[in-house]
Amino acid sequence: MSRMLQIQAHHLRNLFYPKSVAIIGASEKKGSLGRAIMENLLKIGFPGKIYPVNIKGNSCFGLKVYKSVLEIREDIDLAVIIVPAKVVPEVVEDCGKKGIKSAIVISAGFSETGEEGKKLEKRILRISKKYGIRILGPNCLGVYNPKGRIDLIFNPPDRQDKPKPGDIALLSQSGAFGATFLDFMAEEDIGISSFVSYGNAMDITESDLLEYFAEDPDTNVIAMYIEGVKNGRIFASMAEKVVPKKPIIVLKTGRTNSGARAASSHTGSLAGSDQIYSAAFKQYGILRAETINELFVKAKALAFLNPATGDRIGIVTNGGGAGVLTSDFIELKNLKVADLGEDTIKRLETVLPPQASTHNPVDILGDAPAKRYVDATERVLNDKNVDGLIIIIVPQSPALEYNELVKGLVHIINAQDKPVVIAIPGGRIAKKLAREFERYRIPAYRTPEDAVLAMKALVEYGKALRKYKEKNSSAVIQKIVVKKQ
Amino acid sequence: MSRMLQIQAHHLRNLFYPKSVAIIGASEKKGSLGRAIMENLLKIGFPGKIYPVNIKGNSCFGLKVYKSVLEIREDIDLAVIIVPAKVVPEVVEDCGKKGIKSAIVISAGFSETGEEGKKLEKRILRISKKYGIRILGPNCLGVYNPKGRIDLIFNPPDRQDKPKPGDIALLSQSGAFGATFLDFMAEEDIGISSFVSYGNAMDITESDLLEYFAEDPDTNVIAMYIEGVKNGRIFASMAEKVVPKKPIIVLKTGRTNSGARAASSHTGSLAGSDQIYSAAFKQYGILRAETINELFVKAKALAFLNPATGDRIGIVTNGGGAGVLTSDFIELKNLKVADLGEDTIKRLETVLPPQASTHNPVDILGDAPAKRYVDATERVLNDKNVDGLIIIIVPQSPALEYNELVKGLVHIINAQDKPVVIAIPGGRIAKKLAREFERYRIPAYRTPEDAVLAMKALVEYGKALRKYKEKNSSAVIQKIVVKKQ
Numbered sequence: 008m009s010r011m012l013q014i015q016a017h018h019l020r021n022l023f024y025p026k027s028v029a030i031i032g033a034s035e036k037k038g039s040l041g042r043a044i045m046e047n048l049l050k051i052g053f054p055g056k057i058y059p060v061n062i063k064g065n066s067c068f069g070l071k072v073y074k075s076v077l078e079i080r081e082d083i084d085l086a087v088i089i090v091p092a093k094v095v096p097e098v099v100e101d102c103g104k105k106g107i108k109s110a111i112v113i114s115a116g117f118s119e120t121g122e123e124g125k126k127l128e129k130r131i132l133r134i135s136k137k138y139g140i141r142i143l144g145p146n147c148l149g150v151y152n153p154k155g156r157i158d159l160i161f162n163p164p165d166r167q168d169k170p171k172p173g174d175i176a177l178l179s180q181s182g183a184f185g186a187t188f189l190d191f192m193a194e195e196d197i198g199i200s201s202f203v204s205y206g207n208a209m210d211i212t213e214s215d216l217l218e219y220f221a222e223d224p225d226t227n228v229i230a231m232y233i234e235g236v237k238n239g240r241i242f243a244s245m246a247e248k249v250v251p252k253k254p255i256i257v258l259k260t261g262r263t264n265s266g267a268r269a270a271s272s273h274t275g276s277l278a279g280s281d282q283i284y285s286a287a288f289k290q291y292g293i294l295r296a297e298t299i300n301e302l303f304v305k306a307k308a309l310a311f312l313n314p315a316t317g318d319r320i321g322i323v324t325n326g327g328g329a330g331v332l333t334s335d336f337i338e339l340k341n342l343k344v345a346d347l348g349e350d351t352i353k354r355l356e357t358v359l360p361p362q363a364s365t366h367n368p369v370d371i372l373g374d375a376p377a378k379r380y381v382d383a384t385e386r387v388l389n390d391k392n393v394d395g396l397i398i399i400i401v402p403q404s405p406a407l408e409y410n411e412l413v414k415g416l417v418h419i420i421n422a423q424d425k426p427v428v429i430a431i432p433g434g435r436i437a438k439k440l441a442r443e444f445e446r447y448r449i450p451a452y453r454t455p456e457d458a459v460l461a462m463k464a465l466v467e468y469g470k471a472l473r474k475y476k477e478k479n480s481s482a483v484i485q486k487i488v489v490k491k492q
Numbered sequence: 493m494s495r496m497l498q499i500q501a502h503h504l505r506n507l508f509y510p511k512s513v514a515i516i517g518a519s520e521k522k523g524s525l526g527r528a529i530m531e532n533l534l535k536i537g538f539p540g541k542i543y544p545v546n547i548k549g550n551s552c553f554g555l556k557v558y559k560s561v562l563e564i565r566e567d568i569d570l571a572v573i574i575v576p577a578k579v580v581p582e583v584v585e586d587c588g589k590k591g592i593k594s595a596i597v598i599s600a601g602f603s604e605t606g607e608e609g610k611k612l613e614k615r616i617l618r619i620s621k622k623y624g625i626r627i628l629g630p631n632c633l634g635v636y637n638p639k640g641r642i643d644l645i646f647n648p649p650d651r652q653d654k655p656k657p658g659d660i661a662l663l664s665q666s667g668a669f670g671a672t673f674l675d676f677m678a679e680e681d682i683g684i685s686s687f688v689s690y691g692n693a694m695d696i697t698e699s700d701l702l703e704y705f706a707e708d709p710d711t712n713v714i715a716m717y718i719e720g721v722k723n724g725r726i727f728a729s730m731a732e733k734v735v736p737k738k739p740i741i742v743l744k745t746g747r748t749n750s751g752a753r754a755a756s757s758h759t760g761s762l763a764g765s766d767q768i769y770s771a772a773f774k775q776y777g778i779l780r781a782e783t784i785n786e787l788f789v790k791a792k793a794l795a796f797l798n799p800a801t802g803d804r805i806g807i808v809t810n811g812g813g814a815g816v817l818t819s820d821f822i823e824l825k826n827l828k829v830a831d832l833g834e835d836t837i838k839r840l841e842t843v844l845p846p847q848a849s850t851h852n853p854v855d856i857l858g859d860a861p862a863k864r865y866v867d868a869t870e871r872v873l874n875d876k877n878v879d880g881l882i883i884i885i886v887p888q889s890p891a892l893e894y895n896e897l898v899k900g901l902v903h904i905i906n907a908q909d910k911p912v913v914i915a916i917p918g919g920r921i922a923k924k925l926a927r928e929f930e931r932y933r934i935p936a937y938r939t940p941e942d943a944v945l946a947m948k949a950l951v952e953y954g955k956a957l958r959k960y961k962e963k964n965s966s967a968v969i970q971k972i973v974v975k976k977q
Contacts, residue, residue: 038890120847162888168919181813183858186888187917191938194919234816260813265829266820272849273812298941299817299917327758328666328745331719332784335751344750362605364757373668403647403671405523432672432784434653434679453676456783 018141019211019219021109023152023201025084026055028159029076029107031098032089032114033059033067040089040113040161044149047158054156058083076105085109087149087159092116095145096130103138110135112145113161118207119146119274128209135210147206148182151189153199154225160202162186173198174227174310176220178213180274182206184232191299196442197307200225207274212237214245221249228309230302231257234270239287246291251475254309254468256294258302259284292471294464301460304452308461311448312426314469317394319345320462321387322368324399325375325407329432329455330368333397336459342466344368351390358382374406381415388425395465396427397458402437409440417447426465430458503626504696504704506594508637508686510569511540513644514561514592516583517574517599518544518552525574525598525646529634532643539641543568561590570594572634572644577601580630581615588623595620597630598646603692604631604759613694620695632691633667636674638684639710645687647671658683659712659795661705663698665759667691669717676784681927682792685710692759697722699730706734713794715787716742719755724772731776736960739794739953741779743787744769777956779949786945789937793946796933797911799954802879804830805947806872807853809884810860810892814917814940815853818882821944827951829853836875843867859891866900873910880950881912882943887922894925902932911950915943 028048034041041061045068048057058081059067064074073079076086076098086102088095092114102110117128128145135142143150149159153172160167170192177192177199179185185204192199200223203216213236220226229249236242249255261270262281288295294309296302320342324330334344347355347367355365359379364370369387371379380398388396398416400407420427429444429451431437441451452458513533519526526546530553533542543566544552549559558564561571561583571587573580577599587595602613613630620627628635634644638657645652655677662677662684664670670689677684685708688701698721705711714734721727734740746755747766773780779794781787805827809815819829832840832852840850844864849855854872856864865883873881883901885892905912914929914936916922926936937943 040890043890161890163890166890166921167888168921179813181811183811183886183889184813184817184917187811187814187886187922190888190918190920190922192919194923232813234813258817260816260820262820263823265823266816269812269816269819269829269849269853272851273816273855299939300941326666326668326672327754328664328669328717328719329672331745331751331754331758332669332743334754335745335747338748338750344754364754366757368754370758401668401672403652403675404668405525405528405646405648405651432669433675434677435675436651436653437672437675438679454784456785 018109019215021084022111022143022150022203023157024155025109025157027058027081027084028053028055029058029060029079029083029086030089031060031076031086033061033072035067043161043163044087044089044159046164047160050164051153051156051158053158056081076101076107079105083107085111088112089114089161092124092127096127096134099131099134099140099142103134103140107140109141111143111147111149111159113147113149115146117145117209128207132209142210143203144206145209146182148185148204151199151202160186160189168193170197170199172200174200174225175306176200176223176226176229177202178216178229179204179232180208180213180234181232188232188299192303195303196445197303208237212241214238214241217245217249217255221252226253228253228306229255230306231255232302233257233259234261234274243287243291246293250292250471254294256296256302256305256309256464257288258296258299292468292474294467300457304457304460305464308426308428308450308464309468311450312465313424314472315395315426315462315465316469318466319343319392319394321345321347321390321393321396322399323371323380323383323387323396324368325371325373325380325404326399326401327370329399329401329430330370333399333430333455333459334368336456340459340463342459342463345390345393347387348390348392351386354386355383358386373401373404375404376406377408377411377415380412381419384416385419388419388423388427393425395425395462397430397455397462398427399430399432399455399458400440402431402433402440409443413443417444417449420449421447426462428452428458428461430455503594504700506569507596507628507635507688508642509640510594510642512543512566512569513538513540514543514545514564514568514571515574516545516561516571518546518557520552528646528648529572529574529644531649532645535649536638536641536643538643541566561586561592564590568592570596572596572598574598574646577609577612581612581619584616584619584625584627588619588625592625594626596628596632596634596644598632598634600631602630602694613692617694627695628688629691630694631667633664633670633689636684636687645671645674653678655682655684657685659685659710660791661685661708661711661714662687663701663714664689664717665693665698665719666717673717673784677788680788681930682788693722697726699723699726702730702734702740706737711738713738713791714740715791716740717787718742718744719746719759728772728776731778735777735956739779741781741787741790741794741949742773743781743784777953777959779952785942789942789945790949793911793913793935793949794953796935797950798909799957800880800911800947800950801954803827803951804877804879806830806832806875806878806881807884808856808865808868808872808881809853810856810858810865810889811884811886812855814884814886814915815855818884818915818940818944819853821941825944825948827944827948830875830878832872833875833877836871839871840868843871858886858889860889861891862893862896862900865897866904869901870904873904873908873912878910880910880947882915882940882947883912884915884917884940884943885925887916887918887925894928898928902929902934905934906932911947913937913943913946915940
């Protein structure tokens with residue numbers, strides 16, 4: 008990395024791991040954004056120094072309030088700006104004078120509102136360039152990093168749950184959707200490395216953030232909500248660098264005529280034809296989600312598991328109907344229901360009752376105890392015609408010993424390399440059992456359909472990686488040929 | 493109804509509202525099906541008389557155990573049979589002699605297991621015909637009717653949650669999937685009128701059950717899981733009678749080659765080409781669900797709301813991104829994003845801030861309080877270009893007063909006829925708010941995509957009803973023409 012890039016990456020890192028934060032617009036006023044951010048930052052136990060700033064002075068949650076950042080003597084890593092739009096230029100100027108190099112402008116009222124707002128946004132950009140400040144926003148929800156204990160989300164804590172620490176970085180162009188996604192992840196018990204809402208992307212764009220998360224050791228997968236990207240070429244060339252290192256999964260809206268019209272009035276994104284995005288995503292190996300649910304279903308699998316080396320999927324189930332549904336879905340999603348080898352079928356016959364199905368889907372029957380699951384799983388996983396396995400557990404069955412099942416399956420699954428996802432359909436009890444498997448980084452879903460989507464992502468990412476490898480090795484070959492000349 | 497049909501319907505009613513039940517194979521033995529059924533029936537507070545029957549005699553949960561139904565003096569409305577397969581013919585013979593007219597054979601080991609089992613099943617059928625007993629099963633999970641307080645499901649209560657009373661009848665060919673569906677409905681807080689798993693459908697078929705639920709006053713919508721139907725023509729002619737009265741929504745698997753192969757080995761269903769099923773479903777106005785989730789998303793909307801009279805959908809949202817996603821989904825699902833009338837746009841301009849979008853999707857902005865929702869909803873619902881409305885509530889917004897929102901929206905929505913579905917994306921807090929709306933029979937979903945699927949079902953059912961109406965009026969016209977001749 009060049010020195011310039013290193014400095015930039017450092018300033019992005021300050022968004023997620025600042026040692027000191029100035030909250031400009033901090034307040035104790037009920038219902039104010041300044042209050043919610045102060046509450047959230049205190050609640051999460053931010054380990055650094057907090058400097059509330061407000062023109063009115065006084066104190067805020069027991070902390071001294073500064074009238075301007077220029078009054079603060081110590082260094083400030085990050086300024087969070089929540090003052091009215093028209094005051095923002097002046098505040099950013101102060102940040103520049105103070106030597107602050109990273110800022111989040113949460114305030115709205117800029118390019119998203121029309122011509123006047125666009126001018127105001129350009130003014131801020133000029134000031135930020137003058138002082139070399141990297142700015143996130145404006146018009147954004149903020150940043151959340153549970154590991155670094157930084158929570159700069161402006162929604163009040165009693166209305167906004169947030170996920171536990173984990174491996175998924177989440178980038179959202181939409182602030183409101185970002186809030187919803189965090190709440191959704193918390194409910195589904197899916198962990199996050201960092202969340203960032205980047206709003207108008209005046210300075211820091213989705214591509215800059217991709218670059219940062221590609222190097223972030225806590226992030227295994229990058230999930231994104233976008234309506235459009237700031238600069239298609241830069242985004243593509245960044246994706247080309249990131250995807251070989253870690254998967255990118257995108258929920259891109261504005262796909263239809265109606266959606267594109269709505270996107271243009273929402274974020275001003277010229278959504279462009281969906282075909283162009285689709286082609287680009289395919290070319291660079293960016294994975295796509297069709298729905299909110301699919302985004303997290305796929306991100307979880309990509310965060311936990313190695314990609315699949317092929318598309319032939321095995322199924323082990325104690326419910327025949329679930330086996331039928333899963334077979335349908337595998338074929339509908341352009342994966343293959345694996346043809347088991349004759350050896351495997353013989354080996355299954357020795358451990359399954361005569362009424363069980365030893366062909367794929369392997370139906371071990373409703374009265375299957377844990378041992379039958381373990382035996383069947385071991386045999387199907389060892390088949391060289393199987394690239395990935397979906398295990399379906401109908402947990403209502405009285406025959407299943409849950410503890411033995413988890414212990415036995417985890418042992419076999421984690422001792423080998425093929426990806427295994429689990430579907431435990433049902434409600435409360437199913438969810439509880441799913442969490443047991445996920446403690447061992449085996450993703451478990453509430454429907455067979457979700458399990459197939461998860462497997463699809465692992466197959467597609469595997470394919471993308473192989474394509475990159477081939478390209479690189481042909482590049483190497485070209486070099487050799489050149490040398491020979 | 494003919495006298496014969498009345499008697500048959502009466503015997504089906506005995507499955508769901510028996511006054512006395514003999515549990516043949518009742519037991520206190522831990523892990524036994526006989527114990528689970530006794531526990532479930534006692535737990536739900538069955539108001540009728542329970543007669544445990546077991547060849548071993550003795551007592552069961554404090555009740556006297558009879559060695560045979562023939563020992564019981566009182567009349568028995570329903571026999572539940574859970575003895576080993578080979579004993580079933582003899583037990584059914586006893587039931588016949590006792591004058592029992594309705595039975596559920598839960599035991600497995602019949603036609604689903606091969607030639608021997610097929611013979612055994614035929615023997616039972618002959619006995620049942622001889623005595624005029626209507627039999628559900630064999631190889632089924634049982635029956636659940638929370639209003640009639642009848643629970644004959646053999647899964648132990650600590651592994652199987654069950655839904656509250658409601659308007660959806662659920663019919664499942666698969667027992668294990670049935671168990672899962674009940675658990676799923678309980679978790680999602682979706683109410684049920686009755687659940688029935690009909691297994692091998694030796695005597696009582698899905699068509700008989702459709703006929704029963706068409707007349708059941710507690711059922712507003714019939715949801716089904718099937719891999720194939722027993723007799724396509726009978727099913728079609730039954731659907732033709734039922735659909736004009738209440739909607740049927742089906743999750744049919746065995747759609748693909750892989751799925752059809754799996755179905756044939758699971759229930760022996762010759763799944764037939766999916767095109768044939770699709771064409772028949774379309775012709776008779778049977779709605780289809782692609783996934784488990786979709787089955788219940790659609791069933792809930794159909795249970796609560798009138799069908800839509802057209803496909804032009806309005807959107808009101810406090811999240812711009814959610815508006816874009818919803819517009820996409822409406823178009824992808826072949827519905828239309830309604831073009832609002834000029835009057836409506838003008839009327840919206842008077843109540844929305846200048847930065848709001850007064851075109852569809854109507855974006856009332858992230859800082860919208862309850863009143864803005866109510867004002868916008870009233871205006872969009874009154875537009876004659878709008879056939880149905882999706883309201884999206886991003887609940888994390890600090891500006892929303894929940895109580896006022898629910899009160900205001902319920903008042904407006906329930907005072908008119910157009911269907912309105914709500915999407916409240918998020919987690920715990922979103923779910924809680926959704927339940928508030930559902931108390932007033934306004935269906936509320938956790939993603940905008942689910943809300944669109946729900947609306948799609950209402951549009952499709954409306955279309956099916958109009959088609960039936962046209963057909964009938966043309967039939968009337970034909971008659972008149974005939975008379976004239």
